[in-house]
Amino acid sequence: MHKEREGKPTMPKTVIITGSSSGIGLETALLFAGKGWNVVATMRQPEKSQSEFLGKNNIELQYLDVQDHESIKNVMSAALKKYKTIDAVINNAGYALVGPFELSEKDQILKQYKTNVLGLMDVTREIIPIFRKQGFGTIVNISSIGGRVVFPYYSLYHGTKWAVEGFSESLHYELRPFNIRVKLVEPGIIKTNFYNRSMERIDKDPESIYREMYQKSEKKMGSFLKKGSHPSVISKTIYKAVDDGKWKLRYAAGSNASMILMMRKILPDFIFHRVIRRMTF
Numbered sequence: 524m525h526k527e528r529e530g531k532p533t534m535p536k537t538v539i540i541t542g543s544s545s546g547i548g549l550e551t552a553l554l555f556a557g558k559g560w561n562v563v564a565t566m567r568q569p570e571k572s573q574s575e576f577l578g579k580n581n582i583e584l585q586y587l588d589v590q591d592h593e594s595i596k597n598v599m600s601a602a603l604k605k606y607k608t609i610d611a612v613i614n615n616a617g618y619a620l621v622g623p624f625e626l627s628e629k630d631q632i633l634k635q636y637k638t639n640v641l642g643l644m645d646v647t648r649e650i651i652p653i654f655r656k657q658g659f660g661t662i663v664n665i666s667s668i669g670g671r672v673v674f675p676y677y678s679l680y681h682g683t684k685w686a687v688e689g690f691s692e693s694l695h696y697e698l699r700p701f702n703i704r705v706k707l708v709e710p711g712i713i714k715t716n717f718y719n720r721s722m723e724r725i726d727k728d729p730e731s732i733y734r735e736m737y738q739k740s741e742k743k744m745g746s747f748l749k750k751g752s753h754p755s756v757i758s759k760t761i762y763k764a765v766d767d768g769k770w771k772l773r774y775a776a777g778s779n780a781s782m783i784l785m786m787r788k789i790l791p792d793f794i795f796h797r798v799i800r801r802m803t804f
Contacts, residue, residue, distance in 0.1 A: 537561040537606040538765070539598060541587060541646060542616030544572045547665065547710065550758040551613060556582045558762065560610075563602050589616045589642025599649050611661040611765045612650045614643045619680040622725025623733040631725065632679060639683035644690065654703045661704040661765050664691045668711050668780050672787045675740055675803050695772050706764040707773045711780030712751035740803045752777035 538555050542548040543564035549572075552564040556579050565587035566572060576582045585601070587594045602609055620627070620635040647662055654660025669677060670684035688707060695705035731737075760776035775781040787795060 535559055535561050535581070536610040537563070537602060537608060538611040538613060539563040539565065539602055539609060539650075540613045540615055541565050541589060541642075543584075544568065544575075547713070547754045547757050547761075548613075548615040549575055550754040551615065551761050552576070552582055553579070554755070554758045554762055558766075561606055563598060565598055565616075587616075589646060590637050592645055595646055595649050599653065603653060608657055609650065609653055609660065611663065612646060613663045613665065613761060613765070614646055615665045616642060617665070617683070619677065619722045620725060621680065621722055622676055623731070623737060624678045624725075626731060626733065627679060627725045631723070635679050636683055636686075639680070640686045640690075643687060647694070651698065651703065654698075655701045659702045661706060662694075662698075663706045663708055663761055663764050665761070666691070666707050666709050668709050668775070668783050670707075670709060672783055672799075674744065674799060676737055692772060695770075699770065704770060705772065708757070708761050708764055709773060709775050709780055709784070710752075710757045710760075711775070711777035711783060713757060713777060714751040714753050736804070743803055750779065752779070 536559075538560050540548055540552050540555075540562065543552045544566040548564070548566075552562050553576075556562045560581065562579075562582040563585055564572075564576065564582050565585045567586065567588045569584035569586055572584060576584060585598050587598045589595065599609070617639045618635075620631055643664060647664075650660065650662065654662075664687055666687045667684045669681050670688040673681045691705050691707045698705055756778070757776045760774050764771075764774045775784055786798070790798070
């Protein structure tokens with residue numbers, strides 16, 4: 524139990540989760556609700572996700588697009604008015620722009636960064652004064668092992684996750700004096716529709732010079748997806764990060780995440796790079 528709750532009547536805690544329509548966000552919303560939390564599950568099209576949350580009276584669906592600053596402010600304001608306090612915010616919304624960087628377009632790059640980085644920052648900037656006035660709160664930023672380990676054709680996605688890692692690590696020093704915890708959850712490979720629904724491909728030209736290499740790499744990477752963890756596994760790590768009351772920053776999530784991150788840590792670059800090339804080409 525967090526020290527800010529000690530000596531006070533037990534009241535349901537409240538969490539706001541972005542990107543809750545499927546995958547990790549959906550499983551996390553259901554898990555927190557099952558633990559008795561008030562859950563504000565946000566998404567761009569809440570009307571299409573009603574069936575996923577049937578029977579969950581402590582989950583409310585709200586419209587929030589991380590590229591729509593007004594929607595962020597509206598959700599925060601409504602949640603604070605209804606629940607009086609907000610205990611945690613989980614920045615989960617995001618997608619991957621995948622393919623050869625050379626073929627990417629400026630608009631695609633901007634959209635990737637506006638969603639995965641600037642959107643996350645906007646949500647964070649809105650919640651900080653609320654947490655500061657309360658005297659407590661936890662911000663969980665969903666990164667990826669791709670924030671510390673990279674694969675070919677994911678350069679723009681990796682760029683956003685490395686940005687989230689650096690931003691979060693700096694912020695966790697900055698906000699600790701206000702009793703605000705900042706956490707990074709780094710999922711490994713997961714079995715989710717992220718790789719279909721939440722992925723945008725750059726290389727759509729069948730005559731592209733990259734086509735053969737890209738398809739070969741994609742096929743090899745596909746074999747690893749079968750070994751991924753279910754999103755519910757990741758949700759348990761997210762809950763732990765919020766509930767453990769610790770100042771720990773990073774939480775590897777999923778059966779393969781810790782192993783891959785450990786390899787990155789202990790292997791010399793030239794060996795690790797050779798491993799990645801064999802995995803992907």
